[in-house]
Amino acid sequence: MWRILFSRLKQGHRTAAYPVAAPALPDRLRGHPVVDPTRCPSGCQACVEACPTDAVRVDDQGLGLDLGRCLFCQECVSACPEGAIRYTTEHRMAARRREELVLRGAVLERAQALDAKMLRLFRRSLKLRQVSAGGCNACEADVNVLSTVVFDLGRFGIQVVASPRHADGLLITGPVTENMKLALQKTYDAVPPPKIVIAVGACAISGGPYAGHAEQHDGAGAVVPVDLFIPGCPPHPLTILDGLLALLDRLGPKRVAGAATSGSAMDTP
Numbered sequence: 001m002w003r004i005l006f007s008r009l010k011q012g013h014r015t016a017a018y019p020v021a022a023p024a025l026p027d028r029l030r031g032h033p034v035v036d037p038t039r040c041p042s043g044c045q046a047c048v049e050a051c052p053t054d055a056v057r058v059d060d061q062g063l064g065l066d067l068g069r070c071l072f073c074q075e076c077v078s079a080c081p082e083g084a085i086r087y088t089t090e091h092r093m094a095a096r097r098r099e100e101l102v103l104r105g106a107v108l109e110r111a112q113a114l115d116a117k118m119l120r121l122f123r124r125s126l127k128l129r130q131v132s133a134g135g136c137n138a139c140e141a142d143v144n145v146l147s148t149v150v151f152d153l154g155r156f157g158i159q160v161v162a163s164p165r166h167a168d169g170l171l172i173t174g175p176v177t178e179n180m181k182l183a184l185q186k187t188y189d190a191v192p193p194p195k196i197v198i199a200v201g202a203c204a205i206s207g208g209p210y211a212g213h214a215e216q217h218d219g220a221g222a223v224v225p226v227d228l229f230i231p232g233c234p235p236h237p238l239t240i241l242d243g244l245l246a247l248l249d250r251l252g253p254k255r256v257a258g259a260a261t262s263g264s265a266m267d268t269p
């Protein structure tokens with residue numbers, strides 16, 4: 001007994017200080033990409049051809065990278081001899097609107113908070129029902145991690161609950177397979193209004209690696225209205241946490257903490 005208490009005292013406080021303090025993220029983290037179309041030689045399509053999900057495009061507006069389709073595999077980086085695409089360790093990538101996820105050299109705007117009425121309801125207490133709509137389970141694993149002592153999602157009043165009847169909204173992972181479409185619709189209908197929907201991971205945003213397959217629906221947006229998109233394959237738990245806190249306006253100017261390591265895209269002028 002005394003030994004257990006002593007080891008607990010020795011272990012100390014394990015919960016991350018985020019968002020008050022910047023997170024310690026590894027240099028290997030593949031976060032927010034930076035796209036520099038000025039480096040592209042005329043007619044070059046090397047990155048477009050290398051991308052397995054058609055996330056990179058070169059059109060009349062130049063080079064664009066769709067974070068909602070991106071698997072963060074970095075095949076485009078290896079294919080580009082000019083270094084027009086690079087990935088930083090910036091974890092903050094959530095957006096309120098799907099079109100905001102297409103990067104064209106500029107840095108992604110931070111996700112806006114809910115409107116005043118919704119914030120009054122959910123800012124201090126948000127219950128979410130998780131719907132796994134046919135993904136590979138990695139996104140679900142990173143959502144589950146948020147309940148551990150390190151992230152401690154509960155300290156923000158956010159909780160994953162068992163029933164949609166007890167929920168304020170849905171957190172959806174997976175591309176929405178044909179077999180899950182009706183279940184997702186029924187779960188959405190069972191949540192009392194007003195409600196919010198959060199799409200987590202490339203699958204739930206666009207279909208991800210399954211995009212275009214006849215047995216899935218290219219993401220949650222095809223079935224229910226989505227209020228927050230969180231990119232990644234899977235997203236880092238801090239990317240998910242940051243998106244949720246931005247939606248709930250829990251990241252005030254003094255509480256915005258970026259990636260501790262170099263190459264933070266949000267800090268790029």
Ligand code: SF4
Pocket residue numbers: 050051052053054055056065069070071072073074075076077
């Ligand atoms: S990192 Fe993203 S954009 Fe680049 S090749 Fe992979 S999926 Fe495509």
Ligand code: SF4
Pocket residue numbers: 134135136137138139140173174200201202203204208209232233234235
């Ligand atoms: S987005 Fe990637 S990690 Fe998440 S369910 Fe789809 S394939 Fe798996």
